[in-house]
Amino acid sequence: MKNIVLFGPPGAGKGTQADVLKDKxxxxxxxxxDVFRFNIKNETELGLLAKSYIDNGNLVPDEVTINMLEAEVEKNSEANGFIFDxxxxxxxxxxxxxxxxxxxxxxINAMIALEVxxxxxxxxxLERGKVSGRADDQDESKIRNRFNEYNTKTAIVKDYYEKQDKYYGINGVGSIDGITALISKVVDSL
Structure with a gap:
């Protein structure tokens, strides 16, 4: 079983790469x-709670996120592994x-970080916001707030996995295929 944390700031290409890697x-x-957006769209209790945080560019509290993630893993108990995005x-x-x-x-076998x-x-x-209609991608101040959240709260997770020799930084600028090839070298070595 291979379990990978796909990491990087908003817009780094995690979702794009995860779609390729899950099939490969x-x-x-x-x-x-995606799970939060599904719940928000369907106005579930979790969705409404998550929306109140996301709309302000903040992270959803740990307890809510962890419970949701555990439920997703349990739904896929026969999986060969997971990409956590x-x-x-x-x-x-x-x-x-x-x-x-x-x-x-x-x-967790590896944290693969897309660096951009x-x-x-x-x-x-901003381009994705024009196409997707996602409100959180259409306002530069909210985008910058998400980067601030990432840099002050999330980027420190890199240190956690570095201490376990599980951190792999990948240049997230280039063609999708080129970035996939770099990630695949790491996955294949696990």
Whole structure:
């Protein structure tokens, strides 16, 4: 079983790469953002709660996120492994994920981080906002707030996985196929 944390700031290409990798390696892609958007669209209790945080550019609280993630893993108990996209975002989430996977006799094999300059990401996200209609991608101040959240709260998760020799930084600028090839070298070495 291969379990990968796909990491990077908003707009780095995590979702795009996860779509390719899930098919290539027969993994289940769990995107917290997609799960939240589904719940928001369907106005579930979780969705309304998550929306109140996301609309302000803030992270959804750990307890809500962790419970949702565990439910997604349980739904796919026969999987060959998982790509976690958008989770963990804090060290406490990483510890909770390790504890949860340990109960299942599994572990995180690698954190693969897509590294992209912030100004490139702002341009990408504003363009994505025009196409997707996502409100959080149409306002540069909200985008910059998401980067601030990422840099102050989320980027420290890199240190957590570096200490375990599981961190792999990948240049997230280039063609989709070129970036996939770089990621595949890491996955194939696990």
């Amino acid at each position: 390696y027969n993994l289940v892609h769990i995107s917290t953002g 958008g989770f963990p975002r804090t060290e406490s989430q990483a510890e909770a994920l390790d504890a949860f996977l340990s109960k299942k006799g599994a572990t 300059e912030e100004d490139v990401l702002v341009t990408r996200l």
